[in-house]
Amino acid sequence: MTSTPVPAPATESPTPALRELADALGVATEFWDFTGHHRVVSAPTIRAVLGALGVVAGTEDEVRLALVDVELAPWRSVLPPSVVVRAGREHDLRVHLPDGAAVSVHVALEDGGRWELTQRDDWVEPREVDGVRTGRATFVLPADLPEGWHEIVAEVAGAGVSRAPLAVTPDRLPGPAVATGRGWGVMAQLYSVRSQRSWGVGDLADLAELTSCFGDLGADFLLINPLHAAEPSGPMTPSPYLPVTRRFVNPLYIRPEEVPEAAYLTGPQRALVQWAAEEVRPANRTNAPIDRDASWSTKREALEVVHAAGRTRSRQRSLERFRAEEGQGLEDFALWSALHERYAGRQWPAELSDIASPFVARARRELAERIDFHVWLQWVADEQLARAQRVAKESGMGLGVMHDLAVGVHPGGADSWTMRDAFAQGIGVGAPPDMYNQQGQNWSQPPWRPDALARTAYAPLREMLRTVLRHAGAVRVDHILGLFRLWWIPDGMGAEDGTYVRYDHEAMVGVLVLEAARAGAAVIGEDLGTVEPWVRDYLADRGVLGTSVLWFEKDAHGHPLEPDDYRRLVLATVDTHDLPPVAGYLAEEHVDLRERLGLLSEPVEAVRAEAGTERRRTIARLRQHGLVGTDPTEREVVEALHAYVVRTPAVLVGVSLTDAVGERRAQNQPGTDTEYPNWKLPLADGAEEVVLIEDLPDSPRLLSLVATVRGALGEDDRLA
Template sequence: MTEIPASPDAPSEDLRRLAEVHGVSTEFWDFTGNHRLVTAATIRAVLAALGVPAATDAQVAASLADAELTPWRSPLPPSLVVRAGREHEVPVHVPDGAAVTLVVELEDGDTRPLTRRDHDLEPRDVDAVRTERAEFVLPADLPLGWHELVAEIDGVGAVRAPLAVTPDRLGEPRLATGRGWGLMAQLYSVRSARSWGVGDLGDLAELTGFFGELGADFLLVNPLHAAEPTGHMTPSPYLPVSRRFVNPLYIRPEDIPEVAYLPGPQRALVEWAAEEVRPANATNDPIDRDASWEAKRRALEVVYAAGRSRSRQHFLERFRAEEGQGLEDFALWCALRERYDGEEWPAELTDARSPFVARARRELADRVDFYVWLQWVADEQLARAQKVAKRSGMGLGVMHDLAVGVHPDGSDAWSLREVFAHGIGVGAPPDMYNQQGQNWHQPPWRPDALARTAYAPLRDMVRTVLRHAGAVRVDHILGLFRLWWIPAGMGAEDGTYVRYDHEAMVGVMLLEAARAGAVVIGEDLGTVEPWVRDYLGERGVLGTSVLWFEKDDRGQPLQPEAYRRLVLATVDTHDLPPVAGYLAEEHVDLRDRLGLLTEPVAKVRLAARTERERMVARLREHGLVGADPTERELVEALHAYVVRTPALLAGVSLTDAVGERRAQNQPGTDTEYPNWKLPLADGAEQVVLVEDLPGNARLLSLVAAVRAALGDDDRLQH
């Protein structure tokens, strides 16, 4: 490990102190083990995005003084997130000598008075007011839930602050055999003969039913987050306009109950719309989301206009009330996006709380109702898919994927504007697979704003996503600890880490998961400090192990027994080619063609070949392959190897099961590669439909190999 020399733009000591106070890293270790210092320009830009003046030395000094006094200026913290089963201290700042009491109002209506604790902290002057800190004790026996602290202060009155009591640890999933396995699929790519050119929630229900019959415990799907309702739809499911709500592209129109009662002419309109895009199901062309959504939207307009029965309308209204203001704002954003399709919005509409937006809400009431209805329909179809999953025997059922961020011009960024940092993109520093770093161009949440809102954006998002699911995979879960912030105009390598209150962030997520009875899996790949993985394991959050990335300190494949137990273990990821393509070094060929390599292709190819040979040797060592294994034998052996680890969950990519060779996504590209557009196909690039899966010999053979390795093949149904 070496020290990278400081830049001429090195920060002053005061600027470094100010950065650390606000959770902005001034140094870090890169993936090569080198110690790097962050430039002053990056630090000042990040602090500005946090609302901290730091452009001059005088501003830095003033901001340091302000940061020291900020906690003393409010009677109570903006919010408090604590663990159940432990005592916690609550500071209350009051005028010196003022009487104060503190109680907890529980969410069930009960009230618990808190005991004051003596301490030796001296009062101090805060904005010309002599202020003291009183400390109270939260008892260890408070129930899980969202409660409220209420301080009664003489001369001030009642002051309130949200209190979340979260699980100390999330329980492990209860699976019939103790360990579980499941499939992983990009839902948009898995189409049936009844799809509208893109996989949908009807297909999801069919998949969960079939895989449940095969003994699978879960089906992990790509993020189903909302995308643009008009214009070009962003293909990446990891760049949504909202992480809380669902992309109505995934709705199966014919599965809406009202369709059965449509008059002949209206029913014909729905059928004609489907006929326009259904032929695409049989082609291997890139998926055209825009064409599919245009056809679906016309059909959905017809169904919506037909109305609903009294009881169905009641269910819609109840859903609307449960999802609250967040749903109303999302639907309004969709209606505004529709009104100004392709045009820049008027400046007065950029503030979601302005009177101009309130007027637009009234003017667009019917379109808002339509977009609310779409979310209700999607919610019903998601509920059906989860119900089918559980009835088929799945231990968990649907496992959702939660993207790390949102589109900078999307609904979340608009309706929750005050929570996001502006002029910043989230990404990742250079690593061995993306040596130029990555900028995902997603605005990050501000840590201070999350605390001020009692983590409501996180709470509401997780609660909605887990309405009909047994698990959630959190993409880049390190984002609950720190994120790589890249100031606008700078390269991905010029960013720095900004820390979050991980104790609060993880706690809020676990509270919502516990209420939903769901499992949380964190994608903890990349450069991760060991304590982070230990912490997540202690909280009951499963990690992620990918076979190709699990190596010992000599670069050899990790032995099965050396894997962690509390993980979802897989052979590959959606950012790599499926096993067949990876073994053929297609990830090297592709990056070479696209100019993404920062080292000579011969060197990269040699590294890939060495990696393959070491892995095959490890498989032979464990008796999983012979001297000259076929591609299919290697695929099955690699999955059997993963199952031999102590991992609690094992995942099998559907692309591996059918012999696909192409990656769904190539990091570092946009239009250069058809990212997130490839339909499910076999090794000969012949389309594989949902109806083909029960008779797919390769899939059934791989499933049998996985179940045999688990010792659970006796219940396999064909």
């Protein structure tokens, strides 16, 4: 790398004082770009990012005043806003109080117990803070504090009682709960996998059938796309990675007939539900792009009929318990959904921008019935998710359902509205320029504010994880580097003009592993791309698995990485949802598609030559390991690639369902929106004939691939 700093694409460089302020608040003032050059972040970018953090830094005087505030901030509070520590280790707790005042500190445990803390002899010179001579006392959080969410209580003589949330997190998550120490599973886009009884889109009843099918075949998990909620009215965003909330579920995935009350409908009511299903069921057998809006429109009509029919007393009590447990977060999400319906396709009135306003309170009263409906939808979805996980475990899966957690949310969605103070305003998250996107990327997703997370004891992260993990054996965290740092792009600037903002990764990962441990779930972090080695080591030390994709794992000469050189603590796969399945990749359909859509930044001949070299090197490596002969068929290469991945030490191996049925098309083409039917393609074989769930147990191609994987793992390849 060159050590000569290169200014970022704006003109004004930051002053030393502005650099110091930014560094103190976790805002990067420099970074190394993908070409190996050292970049200096522009002053306008730094000021805009600091402004989004609530810090005024327009002039040097404002910068100096902000530096004083940052320095004094810990001294102005008796306790930190929240504390996250690891179990099994001692930690210091700094308490600030009027100089000379007596203080006692204890931990109120979540089980009702009490743990007195001892003070450490660690004298610090008192200082003047806002006219008060203030001292600092250090107490010891002992290593044997139990894991969980507790509360620190400080009683200061003459100054009252202060409290702060305390999270004691596992030092390390245990390994995935698979019988042999290594496990395998299937990866599927749930919306694309339909049965004869689906409503045009794969749903939670289909999820249960899939887990039963693959559990019987020996799989330990089924990884599915994020099920996060989308818009409840108007065009539904197809991408599961751009939801309106990451905490709640898209009711599109509900199977209306599976709601218990549907069995007790009157004849006319039942006919309404049946007629709605008949409108969209013919789509199950077509290869046309999935029409979420048509499916949801008919499902919503049917679900409204079921909801209006009422419930028994015991069922109503169950709904009320669910509502109480989910609390204000569910109420606010249901309110947002009702408002979205009311103003479908129209701009909301300005007075509704603040959820705490009296105008919103009035709307909450006016929309009470629709709020009840949207709360009920979440309860129904939760019950059907619970059944899918129960079926998965009963079928023999070690983990069961593996959910996927998107990296962010829609800027106009429910989370952005209901938790406005938790998000940085005027900022989009993205990525700096790289070899594939030389202008950088702006995903238009608002980032969480690190200070707001600490102030709320990481409540947005904690509550989201609890909901996602409630009926799961594992979770895949998309772009897990977002728990360490994110690329912030101020509105009005190009993606290349952003900068990194650091998060308290010790706290963020700590909360993640604590909630996963309480749910008994494994965690897989998507850590693809350029990642600092210490980050992967840190995650591995915390028991968080990484991700390895065969096509991306290369040695220094560009050849496929040898199996023994893979990391052990990973989920290893051949491909991802952003690439064509193996059959399409081998046929260079990813090159054809990008050429057709005008996405290539190099001449197509060069790109095709590179793809051909990659294919030849890959098949040569397979031949070197005795996995293929001199002229292998497409199917033989698909199976050999999976056998190759199984030869790695990876503790988990994933098999894409599209590979198992011979599909050739990618579910998503990065860099496109409407130019390609992203996230809309139904599961089909190589001839683009639709494959239904009922077809899977007898699919020769699927059974052969499963036998290959199980045989390579040393399992009994006799299929149930």
